[in-house]
Amino acid sequence: MSTTVAERRDSSPPPPDAGSRRLTERVFRVRESGILAVLLVFVAATTAIQPRFLDTQNIQFVLINTTVFALLALGETMVVVSRNVDLSIGSVLGLSAFLSARLFSQVHGIPIPVVFAVGLAIGLVCGVANGLMVSLGRVPSLVVTLATLYIIRGIDILIVGGNEVVAQSLPASFANIPQDTVLGVPYLAIVIAVIVAIGAYYLRSFRSGRELYAIGSNPDAARLAGIPVGKRIFTAFAVSGALAGLAGVLWAAQYQTIDSTAGTGYELLVVSAVVVGGVAIFGGSGTAIGAAIGALLLSTIQSALNVLGIAPFWDQAIAGFLLLLAITLDRAISLRLLAALRLRSSRRGI
Amino acid sequence: MESEHAAAAPGPGTPAAPGPGAAPGSGPASRGAAAGQLLRRSARWETGLVVVVIAIVVFGASTSSEFLTGSNFFNIGLGSGEIAIMALPMTLIIISGEIDLSVASTMGMSSALLGVLWSTGWPMLAIFAVLLLLGAAAGLLNGLLVTRVGLPSLAVTIGTLALFRGIALIIIGSNTVSDFPAAYTNMGVEPIPHTQLSYSAGIFIVLAIIFGVALHGTPFGRSIFAMGANQDAALFAGIRVKRIKTLLFVISGVVCAMAGALLTFRLDTAVQNNGLGLELDVVAIALLAGVSIFGGKGSIIGVVLAVLAFAGLQNALLLTNFNQEATGIVIGGLLLASVFVPNVMSFSARARESLGRRSRATAAVSRSGP
Numbered sequence: 001m002s003t004t005v006a007e008r009r010d011s012s013p014p015p016p017d018a019g020s021r022r023l024t025e026r027v028f029r030v031r032e033s034g035i036l037a038v039l040l041v042f043v044a045a046t047t048a049i050q051p052r053f054l055d056t057q058n059i060q061f062v063l064i065n066t067t068v069f070a071l072l073a074l075g076e077t078m079v080v081v082s083r084n085v086d087l088s089i090g091s092v093l094g095l096s097a098f099l100s101a102r103l104f105s106q107v108h109g110i111p112i113p114v115v116f117a118v119g120l121a122i123g124l125v126c127g128v129a130n131g132l133m134v135s136l137g138r139v140p141s142l143v144v145t146l147a148t149l150y151i152i153r154g155i156d157i158l159i160v161g162g163n164e165v166v167a168q169s170l171p172a173s174f175a176n177i178p179q180d181t182v183l184g185v186p187y188l189a190i191v192i193a194v195i196v197a198i199g200a201y202y203l204r205s206f207r208s209g210r211e212l213y214a215i216g217s218n219p220d221a222a223r224l225a226g227i228p229v230g231k232r233i234f235t236a237f238a239v240s241g242a243l244a245g246l247a248g249v250l251w252a253a254q255y256q257t258i259d260s261t262a263g264t265g266y267e268l269l270v271v272s273a274v275v276v277g278g279v280a281i282f283g284g285s286g287t288a289i290g291a292a293i294g295a296l297l298l299s300t301i302q303s304a305l306n307v308l309g310i311a312p313f314w315d316q317a318i319a320g321f322l323l324l325l326a327i328t329l330d331r332a333i334s335l336r337l338l339a340a341l342r343l344r345s346s347r348r349g350i
Numbered sequence: 351m352e353s354e355h356a357a358a359a360p361g362p363g364t365p366a367a368p369g370p371g372a373a374p375g376s377g378p379a380s381r382g383a384a385a386g387q388l389l390r391r392s393a394r395w396e397t398g399l400v401v402v403v404i405a406i407v408v409f410g411a412s413t414s415s416e417f418l419t420g421s422n423f424f425n426i427g428l429g430s431g432e433i434a435i436m437a438l439p440m441t442l443i444i445i446s447g448e449i450d451l452s453v454a455s456t457m458g459m460s461s462a463l464l465g466v467l468w469s470t471g472w473p474m475l476a477i478f479a480v481l482l483l484l485g486a487a488a489g490l491l492n493g494l495l496v497t498r499v500g501l502p503s504l505a506v507t508i509g510t511l512a513l514f515r516g517i518a519l520i521i522i523g524s525n526t527v528s529d530f531p532a533a534y535t536n537m538g539v540e541p542i543p544h545t546q547l548s549y550s551a552g553i554f555i556v557l558a559i560i561f562g563v564a565l566h567g568t569p570f571g572r573s574i575f576a577m578g579a580n581q582d583a584a585l586f587a588g589i590r591v592k593r594i595k596t597l598l599f600v601i602s603g604v605v606c607a608m609a610g611a612l613l614t615f616r617l618d619t620a621v622q623n624n625g626l627g628l629e630l631d632v633v634a635i636a637l638l639a640g641v642s643i644f645g646g647k648g649s650i651i652g653v654v655l656a657v658l659a660f661a662g663l664q665n666a667l668l669l670t671n672f673n674q675e676a677t678g679i680v681i682g683g684l685l686l687a688s689v690f691v692p693n694v695m696s697f698s699a700r701a702r703e704s705l706g707r708r709s710r711a712t713a714a715v716s717r718s719g720p
Contacts, residue, residue, distance in 0.1 A: 150682030317516025
């Protein structure tokens with residue numbers, strides 16, 4: 001995750017204009033720093049009790065566990081920022097994981113990049129379907145993606161049946177992807193960090209990325225301002241689907257035994273990670289970096305409980321509690337921000 | 351970024367403004383016409399559902415001779431009873447402009463507590479009282495976070511979905527409790543005497559009548575529609591929006607706790623993952639029933655019909671040896687149809703209107719949002 005920190009530092013010089021923007025940007029940084037602080041405190045406390053927590057092996061384990069989540073969280077961030085939600089990602093992940101992993105036994109000696117491309121394409125098709133229905137059909141994304149959650153999982157079940165892909169059918173070079181390291185850092189984690197950084201840069205600095213925030217803040221105003229709302233939302237869903245497809249291939253490499261339940265329930269975990277990471281559930285604010293840190297925090301908690309010997313039963317309760325805490329704090333901060341902005345504009349006599 | 355606070359100000363369920371096109375120059379007459387149109391449209395929705403239910407019955411009867419038997423009717427009620435029960439409070443909550451995704455976790459928490467208390471020798475009646483309190487407390491937490499702290503219910507209840515399931519895990523761990531008294535577990539194998547109704551289906555019918563009267567026949571019900579249609583207007587009209595929403599979440603918690611007990615007895619098993627993932631089925635039924643996800647629209651008749659469609663379809667597919675797990679394809683398809691069909695209808699209505707007033711045609715089409 002070193003890349004993420006560097007990227008954050010890059011973004012710190014505030015734009016020279018409007019003081020209010022500086023203020024908002026500072027507050028948004030507070031959100032991310034807040035979640036980062038929680039993460040650090042958590043790591044420090046856990047390490048104090050059980051030094052084994054900062055073992056290279058354990059850190060690698062946490063990072064690998066985060067990769068799938070971080071990819072899904074990036075796509076979900078793009079969608080949520082535009083005031084939509086994609087609930088189908090767990091099903092997309094499952095479908096892509098099975099179909100791509102099965103390729104190894106169907107086509108002997110198939111190159112691994114081709115498998116990744118196939119996974120990506122499967123996800124892209126699902127994402128395009130979601131995007132078309134939401135943007136052209138103008139129907140609520142919650143309903144559409146809830147429906148495709150069922151449909152894609154159903155297709156997955158019809159294809160998989162009672163079968164599963166077993167570890168023996170996967171080539172070692174594929175199964176080792178999560179284990180390979182560069183200077184002790186899993187190289188998969190580096191790749192994912194770079195992808196997240198690119199996504200974050202796109203959302204922060206590209207016109208079409210900024211337009212997603214505008215749409216999420218006020219869809220009607222965005223439309224009146226000439227932003228191609230449908231097109232942008234379509235793109236967000238397509239990207240989210242494609243990333244979920246990619247995450248499916250990684251999931252297959254990581255777990256190696258794939259049946260028709262792969263990725264069940266991931267959609268809500270990922271939405272949790274995204275919201276814990278400071279992305280407002282009703283759009284308009286939040287960053288991809290924040291969402292990635294949210295994903296990292298959730299998998300760190302899982303691992304910490306494990307290392308501390310606390311029964312894994314506590315995972316979920318703590319994750320849920322943290323989510324509630326995060327959104328409550330977020331609400332408090334944004335209320336304060338609102339008050340500060342009002343005060344500022346009244347002083348200026350606007 | 352500056353407009354962020356503007357977006358944060360209105361509540362989560364704030365419905366889209368009725369569209370600028372309709373506003374100018376619309377007197378009481380056109381408002382009455384709009385209400386009439388709304389009535390016609392919702393009436394059409396339920397008629398559509400009746401057609402769907404009939405189609406499913408015909409489909410079921412033609413593919414399996416077992417479909418139209420009394421014992422199968424019992425099976426249908428047994429298989430979907432708890433989901434149907436939970437769909438009732440969910441409907442009220444969605445109409446009020448919120449959502450409750452924690453229903454299945456509340457159910458699981460209730461099931462886990464039931465198992466643990468029973469295995470430590472509590473009397474069953476005392477356990478029931480504790481379960482109802484647990485459900486009320488769970489709902490109160492949701493309600494207070496949504497109304498008093500002002501958080502979006504979607505986020506809150508995703509949080510409590512994890513929290514309550516986590517508490518269920520903490521309560522019961524990896525244990526399984528399954529030595530419940532036969533007097534209770536018989537609910538899972540025997541119908542209510544002299545009928546073909548499962549106990550859960552019987553409870554659903556009673557609750558549906560209560561919820562239907564409360565929603566469609568009382569000021570309380572009208573106020574739920576009002577706050578879903580326009581929360582600010584409801585507030586200015588003197589409706590205690592926060593109190594009623596909190597109450598709705600509490601009702602949902604209590605009903606889900608009860609459904610948890612029913613599920614536990616039916617399966618004769620209390621484990622941590624009882625009811626896992628059912629929240630989406632419950633939401634799907636509510637949406638299929640024609641309840642608008644933006645609030646302000648829906649009916650209990652619709653929910654009853656949607657339950658029939660949902661349960662009948664699952665059962666029919668089961669009897670035809672269709673891979674039972676994959677019935678989600680059909681449910682999802684129905685759900686998609688439920689959002690696209692009214693959209694097509696309103697699109698054609700818009701088109702007709704704009705043909706009528708050719709001068710304003712372009713404006714009307716470009717303005718009318720979803």
